[in-house]
Amino acid sequence: KQEVTQIPAALSVPEGENLVLNCSFTDSAIYNLQWFRQDPGKGLTSLLLIQSSQREQTSGRLNASLDKSSGRSTLYIAASQPGDSATYLCAVLNYNTDKLIFGTGTRLQVFP
Amino acid sequence: ETGVTQSPTHLIKTRGQQVTLRCSSQSGHNTVSWYQQALGQGPQFIFQYYREEENGRGNFPPRFSGLQFPNYSSELNVNALELDDSALYLCASSLGAGPSNEQFFGPGTRLTVL
Numbered sequence A: 001k002q003e004v005t006q007i008p009a010a011l012s013v014p015e016g017e018n019l020v021l022n023c024s025f026t027d028s029a030i031y032n033l034q035w036f037r038q039d040p041g042k043g044l045t046s047l048l049l050i051q052s053s054q055r056e057q058t059s060g061r062l063n064a065s066l067d068k069s070s071g072r073s074t075l076y077i078a079a080s081q082p083g084d085s086a087t088y089l090c091a092v093l094n095y096n097t098d099k100l101i102f103g104t105g106t107r108l109q110v111f112p
Numbered sequence B: 001e002t003g004v005t006q007s008p009t010h011l012i013k014t015r016g017q018q019v020t021l022r023c024s025s026q027s028g029h030n031t032v033s034w035y036q037q038a039l040g041q042g043p044q045f046i047f048q049y050y051r052e053e054e055n056g057r058g059n060f061p062p063r064f065s066g067l068q069f070p071n072y073s074s075e076l077n078v079n080a081l082e083l084d085d086s087a088l089y090l091c092a093s094s095l096g097a098g099p100s101n102e103q104f105f106g107p108g109t110r111l112t113v114l
Helices: none
Strands: A004-007 A010-014 A019-025 A030-038 A044-051 A056-059 A062-067 A072-077 A086-094 A100-102 A106-111 B005-007 B010-013 B019-024 B031-037 B044-050 B053-057 B064-068 B074-078 B087-094 B109-113
Touching: A004 A086, A010 A019, A019 A030, A019 A086, A019 A106, A030 A062, A030 A072, A044 A056, A044 A062, A044 A072, A072 A086, A100 B044, B005 B087, B010 B019, B019 B087, B019 B109, B031 B074, B044 B064, B074 B087
Parallel strands: A010 A106, B010 B109
Antiparallel strands: A004 A019, A019 A072, A030 A044, A030 A086, A056 A062, A062 A072, A086 A100, A086 A106, B005 B019, B019 B074, B031 B044, B031 B087, B044 B053, B064 B074, B087 B109
């Protein structure tokens, strides 16, 4: 059974810092991995989607990497801003179930 | 292009009641998936509808049921509400049911069961 874990559960950093969020998964038989942002009480906004054949994806200040063999992904946020404060969720799309399996998220606070 | 919309935004019910949540898929999308997100947790897959048929179900009891209509909008029905059903319910639509089809999420419906 696929399990997705995110570390740390919460993170508080000053504005301008570069930071790394971690995601690990137990079953490497995945189609893709996706990072989402969720503001309090709101829906999910897709940030980056990495196909299983890819190593990384970049969008602006965000870079996500995928190491399928070790079951790990990282989301790198450069020059963090207070507007980046949100919960970041990773999710994998499994071969077996063909459904998204989510981690519990990292709650990020960037203070001025 | 209209994104995924959900109604209502918030809902308060009492234990034992029934509730219906609604989702309108993004234009051109024929697949809708429903997720339950308890406070502090990641979303959990409930079920998916593809062209009006259920196409996969997560580990939820039968009192969670759904429908998809010819215009591909969808309903999630929950009978005999329990306190633990309090959560944010998210729907996501996609162009198809296969893994190559990215899911786009709506803003969610916050259900509180008292």
